[in-house]
Amino acid sequence: MKTPIAALAVLWLAACTPATPDPAASTPEATPAGSVADAVPAAPASVAEVVDDPLAVNQAIDEVLGDHVRYEAVIRQLQRAVAANDTAAVAALVNYPFVTVRDGESLRVADAEAFVREYDRIMTPPIAEAIKRQKYSQLMVNYKGVMFGNGEAWVNGICKDDACKDVDVRVVALQPTS
Template sequence: MRKIAFLMPALLLAACSQPPAPAEPAADAPPPMTGATPAEAAASTTPDAAAAPQAAAEQAEADGSNARARIDSVLGDAAQYEKVFNAFKTAVVGGDRAAVVEEVHFPLNIAGGRKITGPGEFQRNYESIITPAVVKAVSEQDFGKVFVNQQGVMIGDGQVWLNGQCLDAACTRTDVKVVTIQ
């Protein structure tokens, strides 16, 4: 009992004390983690603050600058990818077999893990390679909305892939072509 009486004033003092004020963050400290993305945090504080980035993202997607920027950062030379994409799309949609072959890198990977070794073999198997599903995917694909990763630029749901082949040891020059058709 004597011990409790001894601790009683300290406990009462602790119960009545105010908690210390939180320290002010340093001017260059990052904002506290909230679990929300920056866009969600902006939307929860000011609706107009979230609308501006969203509108910019939608405009960038509409004009294709997001895909171009991603290609430039991941693969390099978006203009070369866009040129090959447009030439391939025009050739496939127009049924111009010779022009399609010009945009293909050999050996070409095709469905089932097979490889087409050259233009002659490609021409002989054209209908089984450039199927109606491939034509549809290519014709409906907008360059500004292509999927991009380290393996290249994907058309459709993976029916066609474009990628660059290094032309020199430092890979400062590349030749972008179709590398896979599935």
């Protein structure tokens, strides 16, 4: 029998499947080798219900992704770094190589140094606002990671071993949603 939280996680999973493919969304080639996700997540078509419960978020992360403590630490660090406009701190949280789309073109960022140089192109005001405004208690969780806003930012575990038992929690997507 499913617990209410497990049932909610299934609802979140269903709500996060795009209704139609988004041609502007990142492709599987954009996902680093060894990523927990199959591809960089696209924004959900719709979310049926916003839950405002940090314990439910923690439980969903634990059940779907792994240790919520590690995810929460990265999420909080990302929010603080973006709020402080600390480009180096944000860059340190990103998984490389990092690929996103800007102005209809693929933007590939090899490392943290390149991320800092391209920061203003990558961290647009709408993406920064979505990260800063996101309440932890209202994060959406699915097998592709933890979503901020309407999909402007995603955090997920990057496998460090073949069994994916050891992961680094990193920013895997920063993308415009409109």
